[in-house]
Each structure stands twice: as C-alpha cells, then as structure tokens.
Amino acid sequence: MSPASPDRFAACGRDGLHLEAGFENSNPSDADFVGNEADGTYVIRQFLEAGAPAGYSFHLNVAFVNEGTAARRIAVRIQWAEKEFDDAHDYMYIGYDSGARWQMLSTPCRDGVTEMALVVPPGRHLLCCSPKFDCADYAALLRRFEKHPALERMNVAQTPGGRTISCLRCGTRGMRKVVLLTRAHAYETAGAYCIDGWLRDMVRAPDRYAGVLSRLELYVFPMINPDGVAAGHCCLAPSGVNFGNELITRAEDDTGALGFRDFVLGLKPDFLVDMHNYTGKHQHDAFRCSSQELLDAFAVVAPDSSYQQKVWSPLNKVYPQNYLIGSCAERFGARGVLTEFPWYTRLPRDMREHGRSFLSVLLSLFAA
Secondary structure (H helix, E strand, C coil): CECCCCCCCCEEEECCEEEECCCCCCECCCHHHEEECCCCCEEEECCCCCCCCCCCCCCCEEEEEECCCCCEEEEEEEECCCCCCHHHHCEEEEEHHHHCEEEEEECCEECCEEEEEEEECCEEEEEECCCCCCHHHHHHHHHHHHCCCCCEEEEEEECCCCCEEEEEEEECCCCEEEEEEECCCCCCCHHHHHHHHHHHHHHHCHHHHHHHHHHEEEEEECCCCHHHHHHCCCCCCCCCCCCCCCCCCCHHHCHHHHHHHHHHHHHCCCEEEEEEEECCCCCCEEEEECCHHHHHHHHHHCCCCHHHCCCEEEEECCCCCCCHHHHHHHHHCCEEEEEEEECCCCCHHHHHHHHHHHHHHHHHHHHC
8 A cells, every 4th residue: 555645735646536535524634544446446544543442333434526527537545444344334324525415335245355446527426324414514503503692602612722612592481491402422414404304493493492392491402522522533522522421421531522522411401312323224213212201102103214224222211320321310300212213215305304303293282
C-alpha cells in the first residue's frame, strides 16, 4: 500500500481521483488508514476508537473526489475493525455531492473485508455506513428551527472540544416535561433525521400539534455527543465516556456529559425518550419502554412501517440507574422509552417520515 499523498490531508489518489479522510466526522481520520495498492485498488481500514465495546464497528465515512469531467469506475477494499458483523456491512450508502443525495448500495462483506466497484461521477461524494449527519448538519438544524416562534434554543453544556450541546424547547411551561434525545452514540444518525422530520412537520403544520403542545413542555436534543461525532467515533466521546450508559457514573470525566446530565436531572422530566439506531439486515423497529401502560397504548396506535418490511418489536424493560433513563425513572418516576431504528432499506427522507409518524403518535400518548 502506498502512503497517502503528502499534498492532500489524509488522502490518497491516482490521476485526479482522490480518497479523502481526515475531515470532521470522517472515519478513518488518519492518513495511515487509507492508500492504494499496486493494481490501483483504493484501500480503507476502519478506525475503532480505543475502549469501544465490541459490536460498535459500524462507522465509516470517507469522500471520493473526482477532479475530472467523466465518471470513473474504481475498485475499493474496506477492512473492517471487527469480523463478527459481516451481515451488517453488506450494505452502505453513497452520498452524492457531499451528501446532498443518498443511495443505498449492496456491498457484500466476507471475513471482515468488503470488495466493491464504485462509480464516482465528477465532484465530491461520500461513502458511509449510514448517511452522515455531522456537526455542520446539527448547527444548520438549530439555525433553521430556532427562528421559529414556537421554538426556543437553549445552550445547556460545553464539551471538552469546545462544542455546544443545545436543545430546542417548545410547548407550554409548567406542563408535563418531555426530554427527547439522540446521538448518544456518534454513528447512530437515524435519530437525528427522525427529529428533523418531526420538527419540519411541526413548524409546517402547527395547528396539527396545537393540542399536544398545549399539554406538554418539550426539550429536544438533536445531538448530545458532538465531540464523538466530530472525531468520527462510533460509540464513545473522545473523553472515553459512553453517553449511552455512563451519564450517571462517569459524567464528571466530560464537561459536556456533566452539563447535559445535570440539566436533564434539573428538569425532573415526566418522560424521557432516548433514540438509537442499529445496522444490519432485516431488523425490527424496537420500542423499549419502562411503563407497561404506555407500552400497551403504543401497541394499539404504533405507526405502520410494513411498506418497508419493518415490524415493531416492543419490550417492557427497566434500565439500571447508571443509565440516564433509569436514573430519571428512579428519582422522578419518569417513564422511559428507548428506541432502536435500523437503517436497512431506508434513506434520509424515509427516516424523516418515520420520525414524523412515530413522534406524532408517541407525543399524543404523552399528552393524553
């Protein structure tokens, strides 16, 4: 494997076609993880952050830049950090024009290696495990919705990397409080697209949500681990803190985690919704709830995803107190919901629509 081109940051290339890494949210983020073989094959070795638990080798985000005027067909080899999850790497996404348009690709994986032929049109195009939603997308979402009169932006914490953890507050003060959060694990972008879809619908059709917003006070967090996202991590923040299950036990090791945790605990929420997603074929939409009453009510009105061959997988689950969702249940009697939405067969527009449908149903139950 030849070394990365010295005149392009963390990149390698041949004849005007370059493989880029090293940008914010990329994985890998180091020039030593990309290169060319003698036959011209572009080789990518996935980066897995130190200390990440097994089963989190699902983030990859690189760019191919074609400086020519015609599409190029190239060979690509991806060497994954773990070999146990070949079926989860059997598909990927290409984001044309730096992610403006997404398409799902079939990318058969064997023994931890994906061999694929990629057609690269002129311009810059992303190759990702799941469609990226990075810190720039997060900032754009906040700018778009903070201008709406029904929404108030609140900056609640500063991360060790100097990034701000913000929420959008809406609804009626003094009513039952709902905390809606996602991106505890950096690679899990579906939740951010779900929130974006619901927010778009809420500002487009406010009358549809007037009843819900009159009976709830919502705090919506589109990204709680921006340092992990920026670093191109899969699971952990650069501090080593797992925002999924260590916000109670290790928040002091990360200023963002500490500020976010203390803000949420200070709210004493009535409901906490923690949105995750996972990677792999034929997965179900999972609804994990600490309240059997809420679980039963949701089962009656759950939004239908059958056109995408998704089936709801409900489960009554009580989370331990080291989880924020478990601590809020123990301290305040909060009813907790943890969702897991798979990407398989879905594009960003599908996740936006799924989020709109799901959150409309769930919030109506909270408001009942």
